[in-house]
Amino acid sequence: MSQEAIICIPGPWADRTKFIEAIIKHQPEGRFLFAGKILSHIGGNDYVSLDFCDPYDGMRKAFRIAGQGRISEGTLDLIQNHEGVAYLHFPLNWLEQRERLVKFTKALQEAGGFAVNVESSGVAHEWDRWFSLLTGSSFDVYCSAVTLIGAAERYKSCGMHHFGLPECSLSRDIDVHEAADLMNRFNMYQIDERPRLASGHTFSLDAETPCFRLTLSADSSYDPDDPFHNPHGVWDLEPKD
Incomplete structure (x- = not known):
């Protein structure tokens, strides 16, 4: 099996139905759809694989460690009480994928996601830092994943x-x-x-x-x-x- 970049986003979604509702209501409504294991960007004719999973008891600890002191206590408290987790899967080519990373993770932020953890390297970010790094200098992009x-x-x-x-x-x-x-x-x-x-x-x-x-x-x-x-x-x- 080829490797992938895996992005973990915990959120307030109690079940798959609640997650789908949050995605559909993304403004403008209907811009993104989730069906099966595919999150689709309708207007952009683009899609990414997404696994929706039950909450994980160790999520707060995982983000605290991977965030290396950069995740606020307020965000960690939200993560502690998350009700569902979205795992996005991207091809393992960070530089070519970064616009797609921004687009699809932004959709999950706006659907209620609390923060982001790069599960394929173990580095977590608050939303503002995540988007700033991905749209910044080459060193910023490096820091988003390494x-x-x-x-x-x-x-x-x-x-x-x-x-x-x-x-x-x-x-x-x-x-x-x-x-x-x-x-x-x-x-x-x-x-x-x-x-x-x-x-x-x-x-x-x-x-x-x-x-x-x-x-x-x-x-x-x-x-x-x-x-x-x-x-x-x-x-x-x-x-x-």
Whole structure:
């Protein structure tokens, strides 16, 4: 099965019927329709796959963790009391899909959705931040889908598969702020420049900063069927001797 970008939106919809009513009443009425597992934009002759599911007991915790302190307590309280969940499925090409991401998630916001979580990378946003990132700079778009995490021995990015590129990782011996800056800038270098990299190549931010040797390895952090798994692998950055 090919991977997808999965967008989670909890809301006040007590059942499928209530959700359909909220979608149909989207102004102007009839602009969007939901039938089967398809959310259709009638005027735009466009559609996206949508699963409507029962509430999830751990939703507040999931958004609190994925939001990394950016989700307000008020929004978390709404999420705590959600009555239904919509999961949108998009092709895994973030840059090409971002206008569709805005269009369909905006429809769910206006239908009562509380916030958005990118289930295929584990990063959550309040609505204002979500739309600002998707319509902003290339770094903003990157931040909408990619997060940095700290594993036992290494820092690692998660979400670069949304751009068709490998993750990157660094030793936790490096200062956390320096590591975050280096990882973000390396990932943006991948996105903006699309360089032809290979194991053994080196990377540095400039002539005055440390140089790192690159090694491409498989993404062993997640099983291949996990939405977080990156089939393109991981660039391990090690200080060059």
